[in-house]
Amino acid sequence: MRILNDRDEIAAAVGEELGVSEWVGINQERIDLFADATGDRQWIHIDPERAADGPFGGTIAHGYLTLSMLPSLGAQVFAFAGHLARVNYGLNKVRFVAPVTVDAMVRDRVTVLEVKDLDRGQQVTLQHTVEIKGNDRPACVAETVTLLMPS
Numbered sequence: 346m347r348i349l350n351d352r353d354e355i356a357a358a359v360g361e362e363l364g365v366s367e368w369v370g371i372n373q374e375r376i377d378l379f380a381d382a383t384g385d386r387q388w389i390h391i392d393p394e395r396a397a398d399g400p401f402g403g404t405i406a407h408g409y410l411t412l413s414m415l416p417s418l419g420a421q422v423f424a425f426a427g428h429l430a431r432v433n434y435g436l437n438k439v440r441f442v443a444p445v446t447v448d449a450m451v452r453d454r455v456t457v458l459e460v461k462d463l464d465r466g467q468q469v470t471l472q473h474t475v476e477i478k479g480n481d482r483p484a485c486v487a488e489t490v491t492l493l494m495p496s
Contacts, residue, residue, distance in 0.1 A: 346364070347363045348424050349424070349425050349426065355457075355493070356462070358460070359457050359458070360456075360457065361457055363422050363471075365422065366418040366422050368450040369414070369418065371447065371450070371451060376390050376391065376404060376406050376410065379407055379409075379410040380407070383407070385407055390404055390407055391404065392404070401446055403446055406444075406447070406484075411445055411475055411484050412485060412487060414451070414475070415453065415475075415489060418451075418453035418473075419473065421453075422453060423455060427495075430493070430495075430496050431492075433491060434468065434492045436487060437488035437490060438486075438488045439487040440487075441484065441485050442485065443482040443483060445477060449477050449478065449480075450477070450478035452478075453473050453474070454473070454474040455471055455473055455474075456472045457470075457471055458470040458488060463492075466492060466493045468491070470488055471489050473485070475487075
């Protein structure tokens with residue numbers, strides 16, 4: 346895991362790949378729990394029998410499920426040291442490039458794209474590329490923006 350210790354080290358990491366998370370499985374139970382939590386119960390996610398005859402040969406994870414895993418996957422890759430308040434500021438761009446089929450394995454590759462100094466701290470833009478084991482195309486590419494503020 347990469348630890349970014351202070352403002353200077355964070356700023357110096359622009360353009361660097363911070364690392365890659367461990368592989369995590371996306372099983373039907375995880376997909377169903379996400380469907381229950383969000384109310385998105387489209388058959389392509391939760392009906393294995395119907396989805397078997399669908400375009401992907403089985404159920405697929407919600408794109409937003411993949412996106413929602415960025416904090417936990419990213420936490421395996423990097424951390425900001427010290428007593429910083431870390432606030433999600435938003436997303437610049439998100440693309441769901443390839444579907445995550447049930448029982449696929451995914452991991453997150455994280456790169457620092459930009460760091461801006463602000464009066465109240467730093468704004469860090471990270472690129473997350475969620476890879477699918479055995480697939481040349483990623484599941485998701487997302488730019489997240491985080492505010493780091495001293496507590």
